[in-house]
Amino acid sequence: MAKSPFIKPLSRLPALHVLICLLATFFCWLQICQATETSLFFVGEDLSVLTIASRRAETAQDAPAVAQVITREELEKRGVKTLGEALSMLPGFFIAPRERGSQPYLRGNADSILFLYDSVPLTSDSTKSIHPIDEELDINQIDHVEVIRGPGSVLWGPDALTGIVNIVPRQGRDVEGAELYLEGGSPDRKTKLSLSAGKNFGLVEGFLSLSATRQRPLARTFNIVRYLGENGKPLPFEQRFGQGSSDDSKYLEAIFNINYSNWLHLSGRWANGHRYFVVADPESDLSWEGRRKTPFRFIRIEAQKTSGFSSFRANAYYNQLNYEDREVDISWGQRSHVAYGEILYDRELWKSRGLLTLGAGYRYNWLKDAVAAKRFLPGFINSEFQFFPDIEQRDFETSLLSTFAQYQHHFTNMNIWAGVRFDDHSQYRSTFSHTLGLNYKINMEWRLKLVYGTAFRTPYNQQFIGKGNLDPEEIRNLSAELTYKAFDKVTFSVVPFWNKIKNHIQEDPYGGLSKPSTQNIYGVELASSYSPLNWLRIWANATILNHDGPDEFFRRSDTSIILPGQPPIPVFTSWSQPYDSGTKSMFNLGAVLNPLDKLSLAARLQYFRGTKSYYFIRHLRETIQAKSRDVWLLDLAITARDIWPNMDLTFAIKNSLDSDYKFPGTYSSTKAPGFRAYLGLRYHF
Numbered sequence: 001m002a003k004s005p006f007i008k009p010l011s012r013l014p015a016l017h018v019l020i021c022l023l024a025t026f027f028c029w030l031q032i033c034q035a036t037e038t039s040l041f042f043v044g045e046d047l048s049v050l051t052i053a054s055r056r057a058e059t060a061q062d063a064p065a066v067a068q069v070i071t072r073e074e075l076e077k078r079g080v081k082t083l084g085e086a087l088s089m090l091p092g093f094f095i096a097p098r099e100r101g102s103q104p105y106l107r108g109n110a111d112s113i114l115f116l117y118d119s120v121p122l123t124s125d126s127t128k129s130i131h132p133i134d135e136e137l138d139i140n141q142i143d144h145v146e147v148i149r150g151p152g153s154v155l156w157g158p159d160a161l162t163g164i165v166n167i168v169p170r171q172g173r174d175v176e177g178a179e180l181y182l183e184g185g186s187p188d189r190k191t192k193l194s195l196s197a198g199k200n201f202g203l204v205e206g207f208l209s210l211s212a213t214r215q216r217p218l219a220r221t222f223n224i225v226r227y228l229g230e231n232g233k234p235l236p237f238e239q240r241f242g243q244g245s246s247d248d249s250k251y252l253e254a255i256f257n258i259n260y261s262n263w264l265h266l267s268g269r270w271a272n273g274h275r276y277f278v279v280a281d282p283e284s285d286l287s288w289e290g291r292r293k294t295p296f297r298f299i300r301i302e303a304q305k306t307s308g309f310s311s312f313r314a315n316a317y318y319n320q321l322n323y324e325d326r327e328v329d330i331s332w333g334q335r336s337h338v339a340y341g342e343i344l345y346d347r348e349l350w351k352s353r354g355l356l357t358l359g360a361g362y363r364y365n366w367l368k369d370a371v372a373a374k375r376f377l378p379g380f381i382n383s384e385f386q387f388f389p390d391i392e393q394r395d396f397e398t399s400l401l402s403t404f405a406q407y408q409h410h411f412t413n414m415n416i417w418a419g420v421r422f423d424d425h426s427q428y429r430s431t432f433s434h435t436l437g438l439n440y441k442i443n444m445e446w447r448l449k450l451v452y453g454t455a456f457r458t459p460y461n462q463q464f465i466g467k468g469n470l471d472p473e474e475i476r477n478l479s480a481e482l483t484y485k486a487f488d489k490v491t492f493s494v495v496p497f498w499n500k501i502k503n504h505i506q507e508d509p510y511g512g513l514s515k516p517s518t519q520n521i522y523g524v525e526l527a528s529s530y531s532p533l534n535w536l537r538i539w540a541n542a543t544i545l546n547h548d549g550p551d552e553f554f555r556r557s558d559t560s561i562i563l564p565g566q567p568p569i570p571v572f573t574s575w576s577q578p579y580d581s582g583t584k585s586m587f588n589l590g591a592v593l594n595p596l597d598k599l600s601l602a603a604r605l606q607y608f609r610g611t612k613s614y615y616f617i618r619h620l621r622e623t624i625q626a627k628s629r630d631v632w633l634l635d636l637a638i639t640a641r642d643i644w645p646n647m648d649l650t651f652a653i654k655n656s657l658d659s660d661y662k663f664p665g666t667y668s669s670t671k672a673p674g675f676r677a678y679l680g681l682r683y684h685f
Contacts, residue, residue, distance in 0.1 A: 050146035064417040070145040079637025079652030084133035091525035091541040094582040099277035105582035106162040108521040114160040124336035136273035138211040151455030153433035154419035172198035172205040185678035205259040213251040219278040224288035234386040268299040281378040282668040293324040309348040335368040363400040369393040370461040415439040428470035449481040495525040511554030519549035542587035551576035577614040598641040606633040613664030650680040
């Protein structure tokens with residue numbers, strides 16, 4: 001029997017063997033010595049707590065970070081349909097629609113957020129452009145969402161560059177039976193079926209969910225229907241044309257989690273999405289169908305033992321992302337396998353005024369068919385010449401050994417903390433990331449947080465191939481959060497921030513990767529809520545930012561000069577374009593009304609300033625600018641509970657103001673999602 005290519009490299013990693021043995025020993029010891037105390041992470045007694053700031057349960061206001069929690073109740077009342085929509089309601093976040101899937105920006109930096117599901121990363125070293133913030137993630141099965149704005153590498157390692165989003169799924173006690181959710185929408189003809197079941201038996205608690213979604217793409221028709229012939233070679237230009245209509249996108253997801261005696265946690269997720277879309281060439285009226293497949297799965301086990309003032313935790317997971325992109329009939333895919341093990345130790349000191357967290361982790365990543373170089377596809381598809389698209393793919397392996405420590409100390413009215421992490425990566429230079437901060441309770445109403453931290457991001461595949469000792473992208477962040485809270489009536493916060501990004505790399509579908517640059521991003525985030533009546537809450541937030549730094553510089557070879565008896569001489573094209581920060585100003589204004597105990601109404605007005613995008617036109621040898629106008633969006637939602645015994649009804653309207661705005665697409669501007677209406681029915685039995 002042939003050995004798996006994934007298992008073979010592992011045999012050459014004695015450090016991983018040692019770690020696996022330690023984990024196995026630790027699990028056995030935990031099973032003999034059952035825990036005597038309860039962790040809020042498993043019990044979930046308070047939906048306002050989060051765990052990603054210090055790896056233990058605490059409230060957002062006490063967390064050593066600029067933190068926020070989105071509860072399930074908020075998601076339901078506001079009629080939220082996707083994680084991206086939920087994040088767009090927070091300060092600092094800008095969610096840009098794209099054909100292949102929404103692109104998240106946080107504080108002016110794209111693709112810089114570490115997404116976790118039950119503390120397992122949902123991304124891979126193989127790509128930075130896949131984010132589970134659309135229909136591929138069933139928001140109905142989320143218990144709450146934990147959010148940190150600011151670097152989080154000390155506790156979570158690389159890629160927690162500008163923030164962290166942790167999706168916490170529901171558990172057995174959140175259901176205590178079974179739920180069926182049905183949803184239909186128009187004009188995208190969205191249909192959704194979700195079934196969940198859960199039960200708490202005391203020592204054992206379990207949850208299981210299955211969901212399926214089908215949705216029509218924004219654009220459907222295209223005129224390039226084929227590129228390759230039966231022999232696998234490019235067809236003559238005139239044979240590529242036809243009339244095509246894109247298929248519906250389809251998404252499947254299954255999740256489970258099991259808790260035993262409040263000390264052992266087992267969870268997993270299997271998801272597969274087939275997203276269909278249409279892209280257009282910027283230099284002609286040609287268009288064609290694309291498809292992105294994103295099968296993702298993970299399994300995770302965590303065990304915890306609390307004894308006196310000490311707590312031991314062991315965490316291990318394996319995840320796999322095998323995704324495939326296709327345009328017309330040209331396809332390429334990448335496979336990523338990640339194995340990770342971690343041990344943490346917490347110790348309360350000085351009569352519980354101090355908290356010391358120590359940890360060590362090892363991650364091994366095996367990537368197959370990673371894209372090392374890819375030509376600009378429209379240059380082949382719309383050309384009258386028969387070129388074969390050259391997509392270079394390689395296999396490679398990486399490993400990461402990490403150690404980290406964080407200490408917090410509680411004074412009467414102030415908390416201070418400091419943390420440091422050392423990452424020893426096989427492909428790029430070793431890095432130190434750190435964090436410092438204080439949380440000062442000025443009085444009963446005012447609180448001030450000062451946070452300074454650094455973080456790093458894993459380089460792109462193209463940087464890894466054939467190279468070592470790379471300089472990863474680095475960020476330095478300074479944030480100050482001033483919060484005012486008067487009981488539950490009024491809250492207000494202002495957060496000025498500054499980011500300095502070094503070795504920044506931008507990816508362009510034509511130019512590949514830009515040359516490294518340094519960028520400064522600075523801005524302010526404002527948020528407030530006011531409840532003049534028990535049945536009315538008004539909320540608002542705004543973000544204003546700017547940046548300075550050099551333009552992004554690109555250089556690539558399009559053609560070669562061939563002289564008799566000499567090797568090909570490449571001809572390079574170079575150009576520059578401004579740094580992409582998304583939108584520079586945005587705000588939300590919303591209200592939630594509860595005129596009756598079982599009826600809630602919600603409205604949300606969203607504004608974001610027009611964005612700029614840049615496209616390199618080959619025959620002109622220059623970059624053109626496409627600017628979208630300012631956008632105003634209005635969403636409405638109604639939730640009626642117990643309209644029939646154990647039955648809830650939701651009705652949501654999206655984008656009731658502007659149905660004709662455009663957004664920057666892959667190769668050219670394209671139409672954004674317009675007016676949509678959804679009706680959902682939930683039945684508990």
